[in-house]
Amino acid sequence: MTGKPILSAHDIKVRFGDVSVLSGVNIDIRPGEIHGLIGENGAGKSTLGKVLGGYYRASAGRIAVDGHVMDRWDTPTALQNGVAIMHQELQLVPALTVAQNVYLGIEDHRRGVLRGTESKRLETLMAECGLRLDPRAVTADLTIADQQKIEILRALARKARVIVMDEPTSSLSKTEVDQLHRIMRTLRDEGRSVIYVTHFLNDILDVTDRVTVLRNGKMLHTTDTADETKETMVSAMLGGVKSETLYPPKPRNHGTVMLSVRDLQSPNGTQVDQLEIRAGEIVGLAGLVGAGRTEIARAIVGADPATGTIEIAGKPLTKRTIRAATQAGIVMVPEDRRGQGLVMTLPVRANISLPHLDTLSKTGMLDRSAETSLAKRLIDRFGVRPATIDGDVSNYSGGNQQKVLIGKWIADKPRVLILDEPSRGVDVGARETIHQEIVRMAATGVAILVISSEIDEVLGLATRVMLVDRGRIVDEIDPDTVTETDVLAALFQHQSTKDIVA
Ligand SMILES: Nc1ncnc2c1ncn2[C@@H]1O[C@H](COP(=O)(O)OP(=O)(O)OP(=O)(O)O)[C@@H](O)[C@H]1O
Ligand SMILES: [Mg+2]
Incomplete structure (x- = not known):
């Protein structure tokens, strides 16, 4: 399982405005390996995944495929070179069917005619990997778990050599997780590689060959998983603090x-x-x-x-x-933070105050200072990063969005x-x-x-x-x-x- 990396990223830097999110990260992906990527919420895992998949352009650094440094790197180039990504926040078109979403952008066009063979192709793909869905079901009607399966099938359909899986198991059941791990191992045995981002450290120990730890946008190290334990990984992520x-x-x-x-x-x-x-x-x-x-x-x-x-x-x-x-x-905090939980067009402050407008308002006017102190308290309590009350939640990392979602409901009694x-x-x-x-x-x-x-x-x-x-x-x-x-x-x-x- 050694050998020349098929994909490497060196000295990658990413900034959003004046915030540096990745500051000089190095990662090498070997052919036929499952490579874990771990770190705290906001450490930069999804950002690195998006750079590798060509979704984000790094402000500095190099990407090389089979040892050749690429002079351009965007989504089409990444796909052509066999790099596909499964996003953490599902990016499916709700009105399309399962089959349409899986083959979106890679439909079967022969002589310019859409062949509509997606359902059949999907049946074959599903039989190969053991995941089951109705190809004709409309995506919007499916549970999050099933939508997550669409994302998995989508990456498999692209026959990628390297698949970035960004928290693919967050709503899968135990059997489905095992199934996904089996799929990963099969890919590895075929010489393909998986970058596996997850907070489930047991899964990292179970299935990965090597693991890279990110902390605050910096790369800490890459080690053989065999040399790691849950404790060593936790302390690496948190910077020595034992949890x-x-x-x-x-x-x-x-x-x-x-x-x-x-x-x-x-x-x-x-x-x-x-x-x-x-x-x-x-x-x-x-x-x-x-x-x-x-x-x-x-x-x-x-x-x-x-x-x-x-x-x-x-x-x-x-x-x-x-x-x-x-x-x-009676209050319910939903599981789908994008669809039902947060208003992506509003800043953190307004998302937090939304359920509390009654108590935060005096004579019909929103009490700004009460709103500010409530938002600050929750950001502080839950360690939301970035820790600004006017932050744009749609740009927050998955875990930080979840903290805002939980925090806003817990503020009440x-x-x-x-x-x-x-x-x-x-x-x-x-x-x-x-x-x-x-x-x-x-x-x-x-x-x-x-x-x-x-x-x-x-x-x-x-x-x-x-x-x-x-x-x-x-x-x-x-x-x-x-x-x-x-x-x-x-x-x-x-x-x-x-x-x-x-
Ligand atoms: N488009 C963007 N604009 C501004 N800031 C962003 C953007 N995307 C990500 N960030 C910031 O970059 C940091 C890293 O985010 P990233 O999503 O890579 O974290 P992560 O390691 O995947 O965390 P999680 O475990 O919560 O998914 C976060 O602080 C986030 O707010
Ligand atoms: Mg993430």
Whole structure:
């Protein structure tokens, strides 16, 4: 697995305005290697990926392919040279079908006629790699996990020699992650290379050959993965500060029932007979991707139509709209930060104050100084970078956007808080802050429902965990007496029962 690099980038510098984002980064990608790229939120991983894929032009530095320094490097040149990138923030056209998105820009044109063979080609590609989607489904109707699969298929369809995968697994289930790892290994065995950006250090240890650490836009080092451990990687990313991976102690004093759900049914298959969460209690929803956890939450907050009874602190929720739910004190932080969570055209300050306009306004006017101090407090608490209140969120790194999203909801004190994938894409440090905040809110009497694909996270935070399959709660477990493996086994057990029944 040694040999001349097929792609290298030397002394890469990138500036946005007067901010230096990459300051002299070097990376060499060998043929047939899986190369991990790790670093804190905002360290510059996605930026480096975009430079390699030709999306961003570096202000200084050289890119070489097979040892030849390139005099131009843009997306077409990168593609011609076999470099493709899967973006962290999915870049799909919502109105197109799965097949159209996969082959966008590389459609089969013979004699100038669009051949419409995409569905067939996609079937073959999917059979080869083992990912399944309906080629004719409209992208906008799919879950984030399925959209992430489109991005993977898209990179594979381009037959790239080097594929940059920027946090490709953030919404995939355990089986799908394993599947993707298998695909990566196959690519490697064919002599192709993968640059794998992820915050899941176990995955780095599991599948990569070498790993490069970025810190504050600088390259720290590239090492053989065999020489690394989780601890060495964490301390390299954070600059020597050791991080505790433990969860904060769970609040055990629960008050009266804050959220009560009975006979909840929605047309998309949600069916919850009963669910109660008390003040100060954290309840987790675990399930395989596609099990219907998000749909349960959306039905509760009125984002999707549903029938049934919902009571907040003993009072029935009569109107079933998000607005009515918010007014009754129930808030949901969605999993899709681009689509539903943040307003990309507004600065950080306005994104944070948006849910709090009532409390921040005096006699109908927004109190600017109150808004400023709220925004500053949250930026400081969550370590949002860049740390300016007027920053343009659309340019923030994925993890920093997530911090703003969580922060803006946590600033309030709702009665019931629903968090869907709260720590998606954030680094180890920010993840800990988010966990501490969730527990702190519970300790002040908020009833919390946490949805996470990371079973470890659900077990670490909740005092009761519900297993979800096909929109139903199929089991309740005590997170303090089971392991991650037990939960996975139970979930698969329920799923395979479905397969037999179906
Ligand atoms: N187009 C842009 N304009 C201005 N600043 C940008 C732009 N793109 C990225 N940045 C800034 O560059 C820094 C590095 O961002 P990048 O997205 O590369 O981080 P990252 O390592 O991928 O982080 P994460 O783990 O959160 O995804 C961030 O501070 C970000 O705000
Ligand atoms: Mg990134």
